[in-house]
Amino acid sequence: MLGKLALRNIRRSVRDYAIYFVTLLIAITVFYAFNSVSDQQVMHDITESNRANIVEFTGYMMGVFSTVVALVLGFLVIYANSLLIRRRKREFGMYFTLGMKAGQVSRIILYETVLVGFVSLVLGLGLGILVSQLLSFVTAWLFGIPMPNYQFEFSMNAFIMTLICFLAIYVVVALFNVFSIRRCKLIDLINADARNQKVAIRNPWVCLFLFAASIAILAVAYWQLDVNGMVMMFDDHFMIATVLMLVGTLLLFFSLSGFLIAIVTRLRSFYLRKLRPFTTRQVASKVNTSFASMWIVSVLLFFAITTFATGMALCEAFTGKIQEANPYDATLISYQSYSDTETEEDGRAAFDIRDTEEYLRTHVPDWDELVADSGRLDYYILPEMYFGEVTAATGATINSNASVEYVNVEVVGLSQFNKQLEMQGKEPVELGEDQYLVTNSMEVSEPVAKAMAEQGYQLETPAGKLTPLPEVLNVQLGDFDILSNSATCVVPDSVLPELEALDARSSAFLNVVYRSDETEEVFMDRIIDSELAGVTNVLTRAQMVGQAMGLRMVITYLALYIGLVLLVATAAVLAIQLLSLTIDSLSRYRMLSRLGCDMRMLGRSLFAQVVLYFIFPLAVAVCHSAWAIWVISRSLFEVLATDLLPSIAMSAGFVLLIYGGYLLITYFASRATVTQGLKETA
């Protein structure tokens, strides 16, 4: 019997339930779809051959963010639900007056919650699975990877996670509903409509003071954030900035409408025109009563915009130069220490890293068919030369958090170096016997490299002092995931025997160019088959590019996920609040209609209300974000030489799209509600 009643209730109040239901549906769909991303087949193809820690890290990040997202969605669902309950208090009052027990009424609502929850879970998961199919195509398309064998994607992990998460949310919702019914007094339920219209009035002078205080607090927060620079998180300045930002924003929204009313009502010639007094008061009273949720919306928006913009820019910084960072098809790296010890344990002859090339030529029968060209590069350290001395002597700084003070300057020989240039299709360089050349490709070490070349820094070698050529040569000397040449110096070949005598070899690179693009797999097999000892690392361009794209995609998806969820959630909260404001104010609109306002005037007022209400939290969030992005761009992105504009434009586009969409939907829904409400009286 109660079940039937519950079912009929849902059918009857479809319009009220629609907001709640749609919110649930979007939440479940998005949650499943994005959680399934890390299980996509394409994702595995991309990240297969990569270092495990990146995959681990992204898995961890997804987990962390999904927890945040789950909390946000949980609040959103509970919020939408509480609105629904509030709007139906009279109905519950009716049940009580008909003699139902609180337990029975609770059970009706419980049935409704379970029913709506079940349907939304089934539909939401179905939709989520559909969307996740699309996402894997998007992944493939984004990174130009062919999807030769499409297969149906289903992520058990995401499925179970979504199920657990939303069941937990439903349990909270059910408990909330039961408690809010039990706690209610009958008289309140019956008079619920009248109680909705209570107006929060604040003393304008208190508001003025608090508003000024909030601006001051925010100014201090901005200053502290600037001091921190947003690179080192969780130091004192960052903590202070965070806390002050939260407090300042809360105070701002608490005092905002009081402050605005105090100002606007004094601008009589602006204020006393058409429905402006009504519109202003309407928005002000809503901001007053829901300042806390405005605060949360604003903070979440700030978080969304900042993460999205900086995340995309970071992604560009770390993966944008991947082609330049990989001039060869493959790089085999040997470190001296390994080649000395490990080979003997294996029972093979002691191995000199300089023999790698010879060894491969003899042990890989089709070497010449696979490899078009190869060139070795031996690195030596200058025993007494540290970067600490270089920076001290030249006054240049290295923009790095890691200390480079006791890092040795590394050199390579001229003829090997010229071979590398030839392989890259570049002109060879010439050096006098007492000259050296500074090469560099890393952003961080560029000031030092420049200083050495331009100030004629004398390089101390066992064979005597060398003078630099006046220009830095920008060149990458092996495949890597970023531009990694940090001020390597090229010295005349005559210096090398001296270094050899000091046993100053540090590592050897063997750079390889394939004959054809399909060589990679065979080449790797041959390297393994050859049982080559001493090579500690084989980096290939295909791997590096694949890995960068994997990273790029993970960051892109994380940014999209967080950005989308937070934008949708905040816009939904604002939309729900405005719709409930309109529904609660129907009697006011009826009054205005009687006083002679036509629908056009009312529509204009509604539009202004929606725009104002959406703009307040957005403007505050944009202000905070702009400052945060400015700070981080000066402290980080200038160093990374990344242009932030594209990612800022992209986040602005997303905000406009989602907020604009919700704004219009809210306006049309409110308008329809008012039109309907006016008809009902006539």
Added chain:
Amino acid sequence: MAETFAIPPQQAGVASANSALLSVEHVEKVFGGRGNLTHALDGVSLNIAQGEFIAIMGPSGSGKTTLLNCISTIDRPSNGRILVKGQDITKLSNRSLAKFRREELGFIFQDSNLLDTLTGFENIALALTIKGERASQIPERVKEIAHKLGVEQSMNKYPSQMSGGQRQRVAAARAIVCDPSLILADEPTGALDSHNATVMLETLEGMNQNMGATILMVTHDAYAASFTSRVLFLSDGRIFNEVHRGTLSREEYFTRIMEVVTFLGGEARHAG
């Protein structure tokens, strides 16, 4: 008894249709659908002249509110015409109706219906801003009306901070501030205690006598009706009787109204 009061409806009204400010002609309002018709108004005709203060009385379900809704253009009659200053308002479009309401009508309701988010000042001013009056003149006009109706103390208060009587007088100020042709008052004293009701009625009387307002008041309270110059009695959707105050004192006028009310009550009981 009956013949004393049974005046044919056609003769109701002192003003002729030509000179009347408001003239309602054979208005019918039918509710319901096939097989279940209710005649809320069954051919009502009446005329109101400029400067009159008229009460419409009748028991519950007599059609008072329906008649008021039709005159206030919130509802449209099924048949008949309603002329205000010679213009048939039943033929107007929705947009023109809104314009008509804000230019020609003022409203006072039982529960005041002030906007609870606006101060007293703003509530009164809103009637002027909606009409498109110049912002610079509005504060002056609001102040003047507030002074005349004695609600200056309520100007900076929100409705929730005012007493019921203050709220009704602010509503009266809002109704008259635009100088409407006709003020419609629906049970304006219905929610007030006797003291505040008297103050409110004296306010309305003053608006009528000193400010030249034409007021049509719907009420079921004979005491309230005794402040007017004429009372029309509505029963089962028809004008049943009317009483003029003429030169009667308020007590005599009240007694005559009560006689009709009593008669109507008896009629209702017989019918029941």
